[in-house]
Amino acid sequence: MCTVTYLPKTDGCFIFTSNRDEAPHRSPENLDTTTISGTQLLFPRDTAAGGTWVIAGSNGTIVCILNGAFLKHKHQPPYRRSRGLMALDFFSFDTLHAFVRQYTFEGMEPFTMLVIRSGQVTDIRWDEKELNVQAKDATKPHVWSSPTLYTPEMQQKREQWFSEWLDGQDTFEQSAILHWHRTAGDGDPENDVVMNRNNIVRTVSISSIEATPLQLDFTYHDLLRQQTKKAQLPVNHEALAVHHRKN
Template sequence: MCTMTWFTADDGYELFFNRDERLSRRRAEPPSVKSDGEVHYLSPTDADAGGTWIAVNAYGVTVCLLNHYQFEQIATYKDWISRGEIVRYFAETEDVSDIKQRFFALNLHDFRAFRMFIVDRSGRNYLCVWDGHTPRVEQNVRTPKSSSSVDARHVKSVRRDLFNRLDLAESQNSSDYVDYHSSHLPSRSKESVCMHRDDAKTVSLSHVRVSESGIEFRYADGSPCEVALSDPIHMSFARQPNSSTDACCSDVQELLAAS
C-alpha cells in the first residue's frame, strides 16, 4: 500500500514515496543518519519490525521497497524475515552495476513478495521483483509505481491515470509531485494517492533530493493531506566508490545472503 514517483534532472533526481499502512501498526521513527559498515545513509525506521522502506546513502543511491500483494505467499509455519531488512542491506550500495548479481544471491524464499526500486546519482534505476517464486530485475523502469492490498489492479490503474492526466512525466517541479502525493482524487478512498480506508491510510510522505550540492531528505510524519514536509535533513556525498573497498556489513550479509 504505497505510491512512489520520481524525476531525473541534469544533476541528480528527486523521489517521492507515500507509505500506506494499517492503523494498527505503530508510528514509525522519523529519518536519521545510520551506518552499515562504512556507508552512511538516511532512513526512517519501522517501529514494529525495525527495518525500513526507504533509504538514501552518501553515494546518492536511494532504495525503496513496495510490498507485492498480488503475489503474497500463503501463510505457513515459516518465520519470515522482515522485508525492511533488505532495504538496509542494499542501503550500503556504492555502485548499482552489481545490483542484479547481489539480488539473485539472496535467499529470497525467506521473504514475502516485494518489489525493490534502486536509483543512483545519475538517475539510472533498477526494479528488483520477487513474486515468491521467480526473481527478476528490470532496468530503467518508468514512474509511477504503486501497490495496494485491496483491489490492487484497479487502484494502481487509477493512480497511474491521474499521474498521466496531470502530465507529471513532463514536470520537474517538486510542488507538483507533492500535490499528487497529497491528492484525494478521484475521492478520499482506497483509490487516492493519499489513501484513506477504515483500516489503513497513508501514514507518511518521504521526499529525497539528490543534486550536485548534496543529499536532502524531507519527511511528512502523517498523511500528507494533513502534515507538511519537514525541513530537510542534509547529508554530504562520500568519496566515489573504490573497487578495493568492501563496505558490506558482514552481520547483515550473513542474515540475507543465500546459504
Template sequence: MCTVTIIPTKNNDFVLTTNRDEAPDRVSLIPDFYTIDDTKLLFPKDKMGGTWIGISEKNRVVCVLNGGFVNHERQSSYRKSRGIVANDFMISDDIAATIEGYNLQDIEPFTVVIADWNTNLKFYELVWDGKYKHFIELPLESRIWSSSTLYSDGMQRERQQWFENLEALSDLNADALLEFHSTTDTNNMDYGIVMNRGFVKTMSITQVEKRGNAIGMRYENLDSKLVTIKTFNLPQVVNG
C-alpha cells in the same frame, strides 16, 4: 511504501516520492542517520529495524513496496523483514551482483525501486514474486508504482492515468510531485493517493531529491503534520 513515483531531472539527478500506507498502530521513527557495516545511511526506521525508503553513501536510494506483480496470500511468518532487505541493498558495493546472489526464499513478496548513480544515473526495479526474482534496469523516465496488495489492476490503471495527466499539464519537479502525492483525488478514501480504509491508511509522505553531490529527504507524518528535513553530502562521482 505503497505508492512511489520517480523522475529523472538534470545532471544525473532525480526525485523519488513515496506514500506509506500502513496500519495506523504500526510505529516508525522519523528519518535519522545510521551506520551499518561502516556505511552511512539516512532512513525512517520501522519497528523491525529496517525501512521502506533510504539513502546510502554508496550512492543509492532504495524504496520498497509491498507485493509483487499480483496480490499474494500471506504466510503466518517470514524469515526476514523486507525492510532489512532494503538495508542490505543500501550497503551493497555492487547492487546488481548483490541482488543476483541474494537469498529471497521465505521472504514476503515485494517490489523495490532503486536509483543508483555510482557511474551514470540508473533506475532499477526488482520484483520478488515469492518464487522468482525479476530484476531489470529501467529507462530514465518518469514512472509510478502502486502496491499490488492494496490496489487492484483497475485502481492501478486509474492512478497511472492521474500521473500521466500531471505529466501532460505541468513540468514535473519536486514541488509538483509532492502536491500530487498529497492532494490527488482527496475525496477518494479507497484508492486516492492519500487513502484511508480505517484498518490501513497513508501514514506519511517521504520525498528524496538529489541535486549534485547533495541529497535530501523530506518526511511528513500525516497524523501529526510534523515535517522532518535532513540532508547529507555524497561522495564525488566521476560520470562514465
C-alpha cells in the same frame, strides 16, 4: 510503501517520492541514521520490525520497498526476514548485481524493490518463486503502486492520474509532486493517493528525496502528527567512484 514516483531532472538530478500506506502504530516520528559497509544511511525506521521502506545512502543510492510483486498474494508467515530489513541489507553488497546474485530471497514475502543508483533505475520483484529484474528508463518519469492494496485496475487509474499531472508540467519541482502525492484521486478515500481504510491501513507519511550530484535532501512529512522533518545527506564521491569501477 504503496505509491511511489520518480521524476528525472537535468544533470543527474531527480525527485523520488513515496507515500506509505500502513497501520498507524508502525509509523515513526523521526528520520534515523546508521552506517553499513562505510555508507551512511538516512531513513525513517519502522517502529515494529525495525526496518524501513525508503533509504537514502551517502553513495548516492536510493532504495525503496513496496509490498507485493505483481499481484496480491496470500500472507503466510513466518518469513525468513522482514522486507524492510532486507532494504538495509542491500547496502552490505558492493553492487546491485552482487545483491541480486548472492542475497537469499527464498523465504521472503513478495516485494518490489526500487533501486536508483548511478543514473539507473532498477525494478526488482520477488513473487516467492522467481526474481524479476528490470531496468527502467531513467530519463522518463515513473509511478508504482503496491499490488497488495491496489488492484491492477486501480494501479492503471493511478497511472492515468500521474500521466494527466505530467501533461501540465513544464519542469519538475518538489512542491508540485508533493501536491500530487497529497491530493491525487477521484474522491474515493479507500483508493486515493492519500488513502484511509477505516484507520486500519492509511497513508501515514510522505517521504520525498531530491537528489543532486552533491547531496540528497530528504523531506519526511508525518501525516499523523502533522509535522515535517528535513535532513541533508552529502554524496560521498569517493564511494560513488568505487561503485562505478566495480560496475
